[in-house]
Amino acid sequence: MKIEWVQVTKGRTELGSQNRSILFGGIGPRHMVAIDYDFQISRNPVSKEDAESLLSSEEIELASESEWHLAFDNGLIEGSNEIELLADCSRGDYWGKFVDGRAMFADDWIVRIGKKWNYGSAITHPIPRETIEPDFVRLVRRESQSFSESQRLPLTRDTTKIIREEVVIAIVLGIIPSFLWAHFNATPGYIETGWPGLVLGGVVLGLLTGLFWRPKTTSYRIGRNCGKVKANK
Numbered sequence: 634m635k636i637e638w639v640q641v642t643k644g645r646t647e648l649g650s651q652n653r654s655i656l657f658g659g660i661g662p663r664h665m666v667a668i669d670y671d672f673q674i675s676r677n678p679v680s681k682e683d684a685e686s687l688l689s690s691e692e693i694e695l696a697s698e699s700e701w702h703l704a705f706d707n708g709l710i711e712g713s714n715e716i717e718l719l720a721d722c723s724r725g726d727y728w729g730k731f732v733d734g735r736a737m738f739a740d741d742w743i744v745r746i747g748k749k750w751n752y753g754s755a756i757t758h759p760i761p762r763e764t765i766e767p768d769f770v771r772l773v774r775r776e777s778q779s780f781s782e783s784q785r786l787p788l789t790r791d792t793t794k795i796i797r798e799e800v801v802i803a804i805v806l807g808i809i810p811s812f813l814w815a816h817f818n819a820t821p822g823y824i825e826t827g828w829p830g831l832v833l834g835g836v837v838l839g840l841l842t843g844l845f846w847r848p849k850t851t852s853y854r855i856g857r858n859c860g861k862v863k864a865n866k
């Protein structure tokens with residue numbers, strides 16, 4: 634099979650999601666990647682069968698998601714209805730990821746990163762560890778790179794901040810509405826005797842709002858002058 638290679642010039646791209654709702658959220662956090670090298674990427678997904686012999690060469694590898702995004706942003710790659718496999722493996726998030734273009738690989742990974750094409754557009758498609766891998770991959774050719782070990786996202790999310798948010802959401806969107814409903818609709822004295830149920834119901838209601846909405850997570854950029862990873866305020 635003849636592969637059409639396209640040249641990709643070094644640059645910056647963004648990937649990931651700030652939305653952490655259950656139904657509409659994506660893999661987070663949203664972050665910037667700075668790729669400081671040129672590379673070539675296959676214009677179209679390549680079947681695993683055709684790629685097998687090529688991947689034995691030291692010059693050809695699976696593309697990282699960062700490389701894929703930079704090429705996609707520049708309109709250099711295409712697909713039809715394939716699901717293609719990339720090099721990245723994660724725990725279901727990007728925490729701890731290096732932001733220099735290399736693929737993410739977590740020792741205790743639970744998903745591979747794939748892309749699903751549909752009418753010229755593509756979305757991130759996590760592939761669970763025990764699932765059969767898709768029939769297509771995206772290939773890349775690049776010069777040997779020596780990466781720095783310094784520029785990466787924080788290793789974990791700010792759990793304290795998320796707990797504070799969840800407490801406020803439970804109170805404002807769950808517990809307070811529950812007590813207001815009881816005040817106007819329940820029998821006299823119900824609040825005094827049934828308040829534990831109102832609190833519990835309010836907490837459950839607050840948690841259910843997570844299906845549709847949650848505050849945006851912190852996103853991260855790379856400073857133009859210092860090159861350091863910074864949280865967007």
